[in-house]
Amino acid sequence: QVQLVESGGGLVQAGGSLRLSCAYSISIVSINAMGWYRQAPGKQRELVAGITRGGSTKYADSVKGRFTISRDNAKNTVYLQMNSLKPEDTAVYYCAAARRATMSTSEYDVDYWGKGTLVTVSS
Secondary structure, eight states, rough: OOOOEEEEEEEEEEEEOEEEEEEEEEESSOEEEEEEEOOOOSSOEEEEEOOOOOOOOEETTTTTTEEEEEETTTTEEEEEEOSSOOGGGGGEEEEEEESSSSOSGGGOOOSSOOOOEEEEEOO
């Protein structure tokens, strides 16, 4: 069973930064793509950033240039560095893992989810 445990959420003022971490444990399942999704109140869950096992990344247009995803395969950890945060970034952020090679924009392609961590950006 794969477990994903997020940390690093919290309250920050607009323009500030936060770093999210996701530690994942792997049993016999091979995980390739990792990523972060977010869900704001009343909105659908959306892909924020994804990273392949080899380190190729992709981002939602709304976070390009502000967020950076990275992963440490040796430590089984994926990170999301969030800079220049805006109130519209407020959401619950979920760590996601998939057996597919790249993280899909569709939440239905995710095989494993973390429980989520709340990020609140005040204006």
